[in-house]
Amino acid sequence: MSESEAIFRSAEMSMIQLYIPNEIARESIYSLGSLGLVEFRDLNKNVNQFQRTFVDEIRQLDNVERQYRFLIKLMEENGITPPETLAEDYEASHKNALTTSQLDEIIANAQILEERVTQLADASETLLKKQIYLKQYQQVLSTSDRYFSSDVSKDLNELNENENNNSSDPIETPSSSSSSSNFITGVIPRDKIAILEKILWRVLRGNLLFKTFEIEKQMYDKKAKEYVNKNTFVIFSHGEMILERIRKICESLDADIYFVESDSKLRRNQQVQINDKLTDVTNVLETTNLTLQTELRVISSEIDDWIKCVKLEKSVFVTMNKCHYDLNRKCLIGEGWVPTDELLNIQTTLEDCSNQLSSNVSSNVPIIMNVVNTTKTPPTYHKTNKFTDAFQSMCDSYGIATYREVNAALPTAATFPFLFAIMFGDLGHGFIMFLAALCLVLNEKSIGRMKRDEIFDMAYSGRYILLLMGLFSMYTGFLYNDVFSISMSLFKSGWEWPSDFKEGDNIEAYKVGTYIIGLDPAWHGAENTLLFANSYKMKLSILMGFIHMSYSYMFSLVNAIHFKSMINIVGNFIPGFIFMHGIFGYLAVCIVYKWCVDWVAIDKPAPSLLNMLINMFLAPGSVDEQLYPGQATVQVFLLIAALICVPCLLLIKPLWFRHQLKQKSIALPTDDVENDDNNLLSNLDIVDDEEHEEETFGDIMIHQVIHTIEFCLNCVSHTASYLRLWALSLAHAQLSQVLWSMTIGSSFYFKGFGGSLFVFIMFGMWFVLTVCILVVMEGTSAMLHALRLHWVESMSKFFEGEGVPYTPYSFTSLLNEPAE
Template sequence: LNPHVNDFQRRYVSEVRRCSEMERKLRWVAGELPEPPPPPKPDRCSLSPREINILEERIDFIESEIQEITRNARNLKSDYLSLIELRTLIEKMQTFFQDHSAQRKISASVQIYNNDAVLGHLGFIAGVVTTARIPAFEKMLWRISHGNIFFKQAQIDEPLKDPITGHELQKTVFVVFFHGEQIKLRVKKVCHGFKATLYPCPATYKDQLDMLAGVGTRIKDLEMVLEQTENHRRLVLTNIARDISTWMVAVRKEKAIYHTLNMFSMDIVKKCLIAECWVPRRDLTVVQKALENGVKASGSPIPSILHYVPTHETPPTFNRTNKFTRGFQNLIDSYGIASYREVNPALYTIITFPFLFAVMFGDVGHGIIMAAFAAILVIYEKKFSKVQTDNEIWNIFFGGRYIILLMGIFSIYTGLIYNDMFSKSLNIFGTSWRNVYEDGVLKNHSMLELDPKTAYTQTPYPFGLDPAWQFASNNIIFLNSFKMKLSIIFGVIHMAFGVTMSVVNFNFFKKQEMIFLQYIPQILFLLLLFWYLCLLMFMKWIMYSAVAE
């Protein structure tokens, strides 16, 4: 009623934004849960404004608490990663400084300048960098120093975990020996550019042991704190998981209510909301009852008024369905929705769609499997319907369980007609063909031809295809021809039925002239082109045989 009003100028836009923000926070909290939350609790009425305020405050508090816990855990993991890298660095440094070659032995006397050690006349910087960057890192150091550095590296055996993403990181410990303050500054800039982490490391063996012991103690303490933090976070999320689905449903319901109220228009004094809607005529009492219940629940002394508005607009199409017909109606609606008061083809599709599928499928064994699967879904449908899942494949199968059931049943029937069970024939009634050759002839020939004049008993197989065709060399040629003819016959009947249904619409809308201008030309074209073909098939089956003159 207010299409000229901008979406941001409508009356309840602030409430819609509020609900959208709560929904966003709940989605974020649900993404932090280690497992999918349980289904929502049984449905209840919409929340009161006071309950919405309480729920909003609780959602804000939960979001802030989880964000703080996550932020603290991330910081602790970053510190833990740094300590692990430092411990590994010190262990590798001990091997770097232990060189027993007389020509390259380095004195143990050191001077410490701002956490950077100077070994004799050589200074060194130690740190950790990503393994993939080592080749480029070493090449850059070599270029900026013109070869006046000594670079040693050792890869960390166990991969480390990124505290933010949780991905595994392959890192390498390195130490760069250099001479002079200018080269030292250049090396630090290169390390910063390659995102290498630098750590202060003593040069003497005794100081390294003391630092290693201190780092080990800090790692044990941090592991204990990390475990307690993770347990606390898991406990908080477990308590939230019980109600988050119910909260999500309540918030979405409130958002839908305010979104609908935005489509209402206000009266002149802006104290009454006015809305127009299409309602099935037989459901008017249901709508009136719902309005009365809403007035009672809100405690308003003013009743809601339902008034019939005459209009010349074409109403939207509404097809009433149940759990059996819903799947077939959705199938029809995926192709197109019929106009108002037109014949609904979903009723006839209940039979035609599964049967035409079975004409193509036609296997007893696979039909039994399909029917059994659908029967399980139908028998336990109340149990399965309570399971809320976003798995699209499962929702498609469960929504079309009755379609699959009928397709399986019809496939069993057509499979018996084709005498096909897992590509094998069933000899239930005994073949109508007999052997006319002696044993000696059979032993000397791998393939013989049976003349239907003498080998066929002229009595058809009681039901379906004779099992003797299973062993025929022209089995595929015969069956393909047989199935193709059946498909054409059923397809033409189906098309003729669909065209004939338009006559019902023409009579209902009082467009009898369309019967002569549209229906008759269409059916004549179909008759002259396709029904003549079907007639020839029946004539061939009836008039011609091996014993006919």
């Protein structure tokens, strides 16, 4: 694989310096944003954001974005959904930057639209409030007229008697002539009627007459901004002070108070006037709303394009604020990181932009681009395509690779679906997952243009991961000979039953050959099948784990060779390699050797490998059950080699650093010592290139002690961690078998039409549970375990993850960002 593809290692980066004439600065930055290859550095870090050169332009565009958000809010309130333009479609139709006059026109049009729509919205809101007021007034008049037309004298006399009997009450007693006008009418939400009545009863000590009537239709509530159930009410009492107190209590409970004449003729005149006003207001409101909605629909057809246009133009000015503005040269000076193999592309783009704009300016001043040598650490950039992007995102979620170190995403593209398939090995379940992923892959263009929710977008983004997971699961399911927990007899079995065998006889099958590939179907349903599968998958998981960790550890050698760090090879890789392979590599070889020996033929029990590994440390030189001749001598030699590697891991690198530091301090002047120390520490990968901190021998020693302890312990814990491959594989197989036997498997014993119907029902139940539990839930669990094996067990062997992500100024990234 060529280096230019930047998948095995990150792409080589170069820092460029741009000198852009002020006349064409905005258009040039716009062309670089369309290209999406330059990560601009902020050269004005010490300058306040509000004191930079192009703050006024950014404020204007911020105001335009606020105006567009206001228009969208009004559209949502009126049930209008503006069509959304896809980022790629917009970029294809807007390749060039707007002229200054076009940008000014957009700002002016946004102000005009806001004023026009605001006037219509305010008028509509005012008319709506007036309509609500008149409708409620109409209901109050109707219910009040109905109440007053009835015989109310009895209620009023009862109220007067209660008032006269309460001699200690300081409330003034009204005259009989004014008692008929001592009432308050209004409208209140229905859920507050009981509260109002209770408060008035306690405050006035029962000296009131309270009547309420339900309004059949729901009325709009201004405070709740929704239609609610309301009631009209009439409250009779004595005295202006008391009535004023009642008004305040009603208003505190969001009641609307209305004046109603006590005379029936005057009330009829009120009703006529209110009905006429309500008709006029309703007509004007409908006309205003129609005009507003028409205006908003016209705006909605283009507002998404306007938003994207303003967003890009604003990003141009934000990027220009990162550049240094040279008043003397009248140009912008910018710096940024770009991939080295894209330098020619960027140069060509700037030259084309300069030539296109030369006719609009008085003088043709070229754009100057220089490649700058720097000691700053470049950002990490891996070129990806639609297949590798999901795997790269998976590894970047754990950490960004250090610049130019081996990229963990490349091997992950093969090992992740395979380790998943070991835990999820079933031909049927893998086929369901493969079909689901295949649908996403075949329809990726149409789905990519759809608006997706978060969960569906995760599945779509990882469609190629799911496709490989399903494909690899079909392969491992074929090896396990499992199809929905049922075995297949594709080839002749290697086991046969005696000719006189009858069902129920306690006779064992005898071996006549070897099954061609995969697990023999004769094991399915055997009494010792679980014991056999346990032993087989447990040892297989140890082998897979050792292979996975070994090749991952080899990447640390590749990194050390690339960075020319011989001390890392001698002080870290070689002792670590001997330690890991002397113990766990030996265990892996013993597992394979034990499989290759026919222990039945030699009439010897197979030795326990777990006891062998324990005794290798606790009782070196003694072997209880010999696996092969000379086993004791080999184990003692490997144990001594592993123990020697521990002090080597601990001391070689720190002592070498101390020796080099002393040699340089003697041979070089003081100033040169500091520079050489920094280079030395950089080779040791201990300090950052941008901030060289003085590291002492004690610091290096502590760092190496931690590394040694962590490596030795991780060799044990990580090897044991791969046993999850065995545990989840057995759990998946057993759960699949239980689900089959509890649903469709038990329905085959029924016969006739009822039996057929029962089979149909059980099949539906089995299929739904299979997809939901075994494919989705079990698949998610296996995927998370496979992810952990890569993040922790594999990547910790070589991955530093101290890089900085490459985030170029790109319109594609800006347009795909979620809206605020």
